Amino acid sequence: MAAAAVASSSTPRPLRLAQRGAVSAHASHHVSAPPHRSRRPRLSVSASAGVEGTSGSERFYFNFTGFPFPLGPFLNRRTIRTEAVKGSIWLFEQEQALGFSSVSTNIRMTVIKLKSGGLWVHAPIAPTKECIQMLKELDAPVEHIVLPTFAYEHKIFVGPFSRKFPKAQIWVAPRQWSWPINLPLEFFGIFRAKPLKDEDDATPWVAEIEQKVLSSPEVGIGPYVEVAFYHKPSRTLLVTDAVIFVPQQPPECISKESLLASAKNGLAVKLLSKGKEVPDEPVVDNKLNRQKGWERMVLQILFLGPSNLLEPNASFAQMSQKLIVSPIVKTLVFSKVPEKVRDWVDRIAADWRFRRIIPCHFAAPINASRSDFLAAFAFLDEFLPERAAAAPGLSLLLASFMGKAASYFPPDDMKTLSSLDEFLVSVGAVKKTVSGRKR
Numbered sequence: 001m002a003a004a005a006v007a008s009s010s011t012p013r014p015l016r017l018a019q020r021g022a023v024s025a026h027a028s029h030h031v032s033a034p035p036h037r038s039r040r041p042r043l044s045v046s047a048s049a050g051v052e053g054t055s056g057s058e059r060f061y062f063n064f065t066g067f068p069f070p071l072g073p074f075l076n077r078r079t080i081r082t083e084a085v086k087g088s089i090w091l092f093e094q095e096q097a098l099g100f101s102s103v104s105t106n107i108r109m110t111v112i113k114l115k116s117g118g119l120w121v122h123a124p125i126a127p128t129k130e131c132i133q134m135l136k137e138l139d140a141p142v143e144h145i146v147l148p149t150f151a152y153e154h155k156i157f158v159g160p161f162s163r164k165f166p167k168a169q170i171w172v173a174p175r176q177w178s179w180p181i182n183l184p185l186e187f188f189g190i191f192r193a194k195p196l197k198d199e200d201d202a203t204p205w206v207a208e209i210e211q212k213v214l215s216s217p218e219v220g221i222g223p224y225v226e227v228a229f230y231h232k233p234s235r236t237l238l239v240t241d242a243v244i245f246v247p248q249q250p251p252e253c254i255s256k257e258s259l260l261a262s263a264k265n266g267l268a269v270k271l272l273s274k275g276k277e278v279p280d281e282p283v284v285d286n287k288l289n290r291q292k293g294w295e296r297m298v299l300q301i302l303f304l305g306p307s308n309l310l311e312p313n314a315s316f317a318q319m320s321q322k323l324i325v326s327p328i329v330k331t332l333v334f335s336k337v338p339e340k341v342r343d344w345v346d347r348i349a350a351d352w353r354f355r356r357i358i359p360c361h362f363a364a365p366i367n368a369s370r371s372d373f374l375a376a377f378a379f380l381d382e383f384l385p386e387r388a389a390a391a392p393g394l395s396l397l398l399a400s401f402m403g404k405a406a407s408y409f410p411p412d413d414m415k416t417l418s419s420l421d422e423f424l425v426s427v428g429a430v431k432k433t434v435s436g437r438k439r
Contacts, residue, residue: 041245041323041357041368058129063156071153072097072104079131080253084358084365085234088113090138091364093253094125096153102261102293103300106251107153108360110238111135112231114205118143121168122229122238123154123360124161132164141165144205146196147172148227149240154360159189171196171203174215175223196227208232210352214242214344216337220430224333228344230352236365237354241329243376246302246320247363250294260285262293265310268300273310302327303409305416315413323357323368323376327409330379331421336431338383345377 061077063070073095082091090111097104110122119142125131135142142165147158150173162170170193176185185193198213200206210230217223229238250259263283270278283289295316299306306315325334334341349370357373358364424430 041366041372043245043247043363043366058133061126061128063126070099071156072099077126077128077131078253078255079125079128079134080251081134084110084356085236088234089231089236089358089365091358092125092131092134093251094131095251095253095255095258097258102258102264102266103297104254104258104262105297105301105361106253108358108364110358110360111138112209113138113140114143114208116143116204117141120144120146120205120209121161122146123148123240124157126157127161127164142168144168145170146227146229147176147190147193148196148229148238148360149173150176150223150225151241154240155188155190159191162190169194169204173225173227174213175217175225177222212344212347212351214340216340218431219333219336220424224337228348230348230354235353235355237348237352237357237373239357240360241326242359243323243357243373244326244359244361245323245357245363245366245368246298246316248320250290250297251362254294254297256285256290259290259293259297262296263289269296269309272306272308274308276310278310299413303413303417304328304420307410307412307415315410318408318410323366323372325376325379327414327417330409331414331417332424332430334377334380335383338380341377342380342384345374345380349374 056076059076059078061075063072063074063077077094080093082093083089084091092109092111093106095104096107107125108123109125112120112122114120117140119135119138119140121135121142121144124145124147145158145162145165145168147155147170149155155176158170158172162168170190172185172190172193173196185191196211196213198211198215200211203209203211208231210232212228212230213225214228215223215225226240226242228242230236231238260283265278265280292312295312296309298319299309299312299315302319306312308315353370354373355367355369356365357368358366421430
């Protein structure tokens with residue numbers, strides 16, 4: 001399972017080892033078109049202009065950590081920079097893979113330029129020479145480095161990244177935690193950190209960026225923590241793993257080698273082929289095979305064991321091009337504490353008039369409204385029937401319809417995840433109750 005799913009599940013958290021970063025130089029620069037309003041979530045269109053000649057040494061980053069699995073790539077991480085809001089918000093992306101598997105997704109760092117002239121960095125990625133050079137090209141000092149979650153795939157980069165900017169203040173989400181031993185932040189190379197507090201009006205950036213904390217210790221063996229931010233000048237919502245938008249095409253930072261490896265008919269495909277004959281033939285590098293590799297990656301990230309990897313098109317079509325909560329997050333986390341999630345979601349929708357969303361994985365920026373956001377969490381009403389609105393607003397109904405039922409997931413694809421949930425409940429790793437009531 002790749003980064004988006006790993007970061008959000010309530011399964012035991014890997015032991016995060018402090019790392020030292022390294023390297024990188026120029027890169028690709030993207031400028032996205034101004035967002036436009038629509039009745040369903042859409043992606044902002046971006047034009048890219050790559051810079052040739054970036055050497056491998058500038059993308060080198062030794063990354064071999066994580067329990068019970070390491071996160072790849074282990075030696076080379078390409079960085080893609082996108083301008084999401086002109087002169088104000090930039091996105092930095094790198095590929096992130098599950099260990100030695102062929103499953104990859106993208107991991108995203110968001111950088112906002114404050115009115116002070118300094119930079120506010122959300123969820124740092126690997127500080128390669130390429131990445132740091134691209135950040136310095138913004139010609140502004142890094143003032144704040146923010147860790148918005150306790151998930152180790154984001155935490156492991158904060159220490160190495162902060163050492164590149166020793167004058168920056170580090171801010172961390174509450175209830176930082178590690179498994180199997182709960183170690184202090186200093187063990188991960190994170191020093192001088194201040195806590196992120198819910199609706200804190202004393203942060204240096206409060207005039208421009210507001211925050212709301214979802215913190216629940218009751219999920220299972222560890223807590224679930226995520227801090228949402230709202231950039232008022234651009235009306236942009238920043239989340240870590242709460243929602244995602246799976247793009248039709250793979251992110252640019254994912255290498256063709258990874259896509260083609262995923263397109264191979266390996267053991268996973270044979271096990272999840274519904275009994276059909278699986279051809280054993282070499283994979284030719286073409287657009288069709290790269291797309292097949294991407295679709296297989298997505299289904300494994302979202303479902304762990306989807307119903308059919310041999311022919312992934314139908315399931316992929318149901319999960320892509322709409323704002324959703326990842327099936328893993330929904331099943332292993334949010335369904336366990338629906339009251340807290342509903343309160344957090346409702347506060348976000350009530351207080352923040354956002355028009356775009358930037359998550360840490362998959363596509364961004366997403367042109368989406370509060371109704372789109374609420375529609376993605378419609379499944380919470382299943383667990384909180386007494387909280388369901390008697391008459392949903394027209395905008396929410398339209399968002400649900402135009403979003404192709406954002407909270408619906410194919411039952412066949414959910415079988416493996418449901419079985420895992422039942423097993424984790426049986427061994428006491430996650431809760432067997434919902435809001436104090438048995439399901």
